[in-house]
Amino acid sequence: MAKISRSTGGVSIWVVLLLLVSVILVAGFALTYRRWEGQAPQVAFDHDFKALGRTPALHLKVEDPGNGLRQVIIRLKQKDQDIVLADESFDRAGAEKSKVYDVGKLIAEKSKVQEGPATLSVSATDYAFRNFFGGNRNELSKDFAFDIYPPRLEVLSGQHYINQGGSECVLYRVSDDTEVSGVQVGPHFFPGFPANLPDKNVRFSLFAFAYDLPADTPVKVVARDAAGNEAEARPWQKVFPHTFRSRDIALKDSFLQKVVPEIMSHTPGIEDQGDLVKTFVEINSKLRRQNHDTIAKLSLESPPKFLWNDAFLQLSNSKVESLFADHRTYVYQGNKVDQQDHVGFDLSVVQRTPIEAGNDGKVVLAEYFGIYGNTVLIDHGTGLISLYAHMSSIDVKPGQMVKKKDIIGRSGATGLAEGDHLHFGLFLQGVPVNP
Structure with a gap:
């Protein structure tokens, strides 16, 4: 009986030791288990x-x-x-x-x-x-x-006369290793497209000289290969400076009460600033930028070919009421509250005038569009988009192909419009240009 008791006691000691070691191991693992993860960097x-x-x-x-x-x-x-x-x-x-x-x-x-x-x-x-x-x-x-050598680049077109706020075209040749090419004017890049000539390496680029750039801003033709090497050439250019008109716009309570609630109801992303004037400034500045950003993004999807034919047409029998790049200072009760540029023409005929497409193209937007109200955007290819704004009604749909002078809607006073008229604008790669 005594031997059995000692044996039982001996077994009990080993069990205790085993349990103690197990507890230590489990505790150690619990404290360091995160260090045992198997996810590589x-x-x-x-x-x-x-x-x-x-x-x-x-x-x-x-x-x-x-x-x-x-x-x-x-x-x-x-x-x-x-x-x-x-x-x-x-x-x-x-x-x-x-x-x-x-x-x-x-x-x-x-x-x-x-x-x-x-x-x-x-x-x-x-x-x-x-x-x-x-x-x-x-x-x-x-x-x-x-690859440490840049592509070859040669400007083929001769003299380039450019109006400030206007556009031009340059013709050039690149080598086979060119991946991206186009024209750089200040911060704006205008891609080149195949010229569809026997020489497959000839490109053309429609480019804008933005109205708000200094007249001495250089125009550069650039070509870049897959390795990032860049070649640059300067075409001969002459820029004609232009002084754009400035004018004050007096804000009336009746106008604010008309346009602010209307635009807010169509634009959930714009927050009420607490009073009509502050909300108007939010719309006139922030929403204006958002609308122009949308146009720039749509231009990135433009096909690399002309969809239009010949010159663009002004709305039939219309009178120009406001000019391109008018600098507007908005005044409320004698105080300046905002400043913006008017990047298009205001054209008027009579109320609910049928609006004609300025040229052939594809409708890429037909909806209520921020400051522009009921709007149609037509893509004419190579990044050129025309804008028809403030309409009372729209008669086309996105994806629809239109011809010059096709009726796309009727004039109105939606968005930031006081009276019935058409706001017509042209954008090249998102940069507004003088129509």
Whole structure:
């Protein structure tokens, strides 16, 4: 009986020890279980690429939302070069969970770029306890080619006479490696399109010289390849400056009471500012910008060909009431409350005049459109869009093809309009131009 008792006692000690060890292990795991996660760091370039230029625009994002980054190594291999562009270690878990590297800058600073194939490789580890406490690892390798020479570019058209606020066309030739080309005028870019000539490398670009740009703003023809190399040429140009009219617009309570509630009812995104004048300013500025941004976005979907024929037509028998780029100062009870530019013509005939399409094209918008009220937008190809605003009724639908002088609706006084008229505007790649 005594032996059995000691044996039972001995077994009890081992059980207690086993339970104690189990408790310690479970407690240890509970305290460190996050360190055992198996998610490797995420590694990604900011865009896909097959070629890079001499000074490429390329960024790499490395992140580990779990335990944080331990080490990041970026290498460039090309011919006889094997260069460490970056080798960065982080001193503790969670210290750095996300890091962006300017790989283009690192390449420019640390390597001698040569024409031809190359490889970028990235290795990133984190502070997890996986892999014998070495952490999770992710590796990325990208094969590409260095292309350090810009495309060839030749301007073919001769003299270019441009009115400030107007438009022009340039003809040019590019080499086969050109990916994007067009005309840059200040902050505005106007893409080039195939000229459909026997020489398939000839392009044309319709471009605007915005009314609010200084007259000495240079016009540049540019061509860019897949690697980001850019060629530039300056066509001969002569810009005719223009001083646009300024005028004051007196705001009346009756006008505000008419237009503000109407526009608000059609535009849920505009908030009531507490009184009619402040809400009018919100509409006249913020909503105006939003409307013009929408036109610019629609121009990006424009087909790369002319849909129109010959000259645009002014509304039949119409009288011009307001001019393009009139600078308007809005005055309420003697106080200046806002300033905006009127980017179109106001044309009047009689009330509910049938509105004609200015030229052939495709209807891309036919609805109540912010400050412009009932509006039709017609895409004429190559980024050229005409606007018909303040209409009382609309007789066309988006997607419908129209011909010059087709009736698209009737004039009215919707939106920011005091009386019945047509506001007609032209936009080239979203830039308003003088019709």
